Amino acid sequence: MVIKPRLKGSLALTAHPAGCEEFVKRQIDYVKKSDKYSGPKKVLIIGSSSGYGLASRISLAFGAGADTIGVAFEKGVEGKRVGTAGWWNTVAFTEEARKEGLIAKNFMGDAFSDEIKENVIEYIKKEFGGKIDLLIYSLASGVRTDPKTGITYRSALKSTTNEIEGPTINLEKENIENGKMEVATEEELISTVKVMGGEDWKLWIEALDKADVLTEGFKTVAYSYLGPKVTYGIYKEGTIGAAKRDLERTSNELNDYLGKKYHGEAYVSLSKALMTRASAVIPVFPLYAALLYKIMKEKGIHEGTIEQKHRLLKDMIYGDHKELDSDRRLRPDNWEMREDVQSAVESLWDKVTPENFKELTDYAGVREEFMNLNGFDFDNVDYDQDLDLDELAAKKI
């Protein structure tokens, strides 16, 4: 089987296993060549298969020698379908980690369910040495079933003020379209907070605490985004911003609890804007990212997912460069938010048109990163190769 990229809007419909392996290996190489750190030994990552969760797992394993448990919602080969990028990322990570003698255990299923929490806890107790010292919470999901009530909530990427129109990039058609964001109903706002807020993070910590599998000094970090003024309407003042504020409230509750009981810590970390599966579909966001990449590359301060997460873990969480803001949030987005960066983005923002966006922004860079997420556009991968589905299906994680 030969696999070609297929896009629908800014959603990727196919993924390339050999390219996903390359994607993971390049991140591992980056960490191997970078400075190391110590502290994390037994780590649980929720949302471990792509984007920021995957990069964190790679940094922790290859930068600090940590054993890891990953939880993600991905599928391998089924019939003629080759499976998701996150599945193949996980296959590649697991092979490489085990080569180094590290434990890499994976749970593929719904992180919001009680069942997966029970399974992970049982594994920690019986086979993972009994305790974890770090939990990374990096979920991006559109739907959550509340395990207590059985009610299913769907998140809505909507405005909470007024209808917003703005330019956005369509990666399939490679053009700029007018993105529209409608105003959320009260129910949509509540649902988005249910899905993307802090409730499930707290349920994980409560279950792990109750099962007595947290070490003294246990830490937990959840990933969030704030973004600059040009995206406030869609992000900070949108339903997603409300969910992220709920996450921040949760971090403070958890920090108090964990501090008292374990001398532990809980943080929200605001990361830099990057193209991932989750962010590519947010209106306006890809165009902002394309402008930001251009400016940050010109200034020599651009970072990809792995650079962001390695810096967060090595310098801030386990190092002495903890950049906390007045709301006690970790700020690895500090370079994105620099005054000179944002004013350069703003002045370009006013000049961008559907005709000139490929020249004025780093569209090529954003597109390449997006294609790489699904294992495409690597110069050293042979995309004409005929992949054997049976052989791929036999790969276990």
Ligand code: NAD
């Ligand atoms: P992503 O889509 O690349 O990763 C999401 C992960 O969640 C995947 O591993 C997926 O398998 C997993 N997942 C989704 N639903 C699940 C479920 N029900 N059960 C188990 N696993 C499930 O997304 P990302 O961009 O890495 O986002 C992760 C976090 O980082 C989010 O909180 C996001 O807001 C935040 N963040 C993203 C950006 C950005 O620019 N992309 C910036 C800052 C912060």
Ligand code: NA
């Ligand atoms: Na992730």
